[in-house]
Amino acid sequence: MREAIAGLPDADTATAAHVRLGGEDGRWQATSGVTDVRTERAAKGDERFRAGSVTKAFTAAVVLQLVHERKVDLDGTVQHYLPGLLPAGYPDVQVRHLLNYTSGLPSADDDQSDFAEQLKGRYTTWDHRAMVQRGFHKPMEFTPGKRQHYSNIGYNVLGLLIEKVTGHSYEQEVRDRVINRAGLKDTYSPGNDPRIHGRHLHGYQQDKGALVDVTAWNQSVTWASGDLVTTAPDLERFTTALFSGRIVPRPELELMFTVPRVPVYGDDTAEARYSSGLSTDKLPDGTVVWGKTGGRFGYLSGFAATRDLSRTIVYSVASTHAKGEKGEKGEKKMDPTVVKIISAFGAKADGKDRRK
Numbered sequence: 001m002r003e004a005i006a007g008l009p010d011a012d013t014a015t016a017a018h019v020r021l022g023g024e025d026g027r028w029q030a031t032s033g034v035t036d037v038r039t040e041r042a043a044k045g046d047e048r049f050r051a052g053s054v055t056k057a058f059t060a061a062v063v064l065q066l067v068h069e070r071k072v073d074l075d076g077t078v079q080h081y082l083p084g085l086l087p088a089g090y091p092d093v094q095v096r097h098l099l100n101y102t103s104g105l106p107s108a109d110d111d112q113s114d115f116a117e118q119l120k121g122r123y124t125t126w127d128h129r130a131m132v133q134r135g136f137h138k139p140m141e142f143t144p145g146k147r148q149h150y151s152n153i154g155y156n157v158l159g160l161l162i163e164k165v166t167g168h169s170y171e172q173e174v175r176d177r178v179i180n181r182a183g184l185k186d187t188y189s190p191g192n193d194p195r196i197h198g199r200h201l202h203g204y205q206q207d208k209g210a211l212v213d214v215t216a217w218n219q220s221v222t223w224a225s226g227d228l229v230t231t232a233p234d235l236e237r238f239t240t241a242l243f244s245g246r247i248v249p250r251p252e253l254e255l256m257f258t259v260p261r262v263p264v265y266g267d268d269t270a271e272a273r274y275s276s277g278l279s280t281d282k283l284p285d286g287t288v289v290w291g292k293t294g295g296r297f298g299y300l301s302g303f304a305a306t307r308d309l310s311r312t313i314v315y316s317v318a319s320t321h322a323k324g325e326k327g328e329k330g331e332k333k334m335d336p337t338v339v340k341i342i343s344a345f346g347a348k349a350d351g352k353d354r355r356k
Contacts, residue, residue: 055155175188
């Protein structure tokens, strides 16, 4: 794992990285790189960063709490909770479809990997309802519940639903129901504020041979699907609290460990791997882990653990090409530092059976 994050800062890969491992075999952490290439201040590992789609796990936790309180029905429809949001010709879309990415709702056509285009609007404040509806001139992608397509649209609709049902802002509900309950001291939803407050990692994007500082960026464009600011220690606390049942009550928590048995949209040979707020994977030694990754320009992060928390990982990488460059076949290349971290985590360390 030390080798995976060694040699930072490297303008071609990342400027900083932090990894935290935990479980029944003990705890370990390491940090490499700098918080700011201008000052060359060494990173300590407790700096704030943008967590991207890790936010979805927090949003799902809020919704599932509301389900437990019977303020939201999993079988209830978007048309019921948010009348007028969807076009009249769309079929009923249930809350459970939003949670597990089987809604079939079309997203806007924005190319989130086009850095130059995205940079122009970095300080734009988006109206959340208008942002959700930008793709609704298109037909449904598929019948709700029949396919799985990972995208942001469903979780931004859930943000609107949370506000409608509770009468409070999405940011307040995440703070009161998840952040405070898990005892997270350095995590918050920024709203329309483009800055990261407190000690934080600067994010950079490699563009035409130069590093562009992308730390300041209005995250209303991603909102309930990806705007969270956090730290690696907080993300580790969140993982433990979530998996232990301290955030989402046990009956609803089971939905976060249940993947719908449907094919992937666009590839009927591939099986779904996303649940309500999490995703699952199997390591080379057969260990099944659950977690979530996220990325914004300048930042990549993720957490994963076995259900019994016998093996956990949290990582933060200040990647200089976080949204991914496309190769010859048009497929996005993964950040090399993240690939090394995940590979090291998946390496079999001993003969123990962790398939619990």
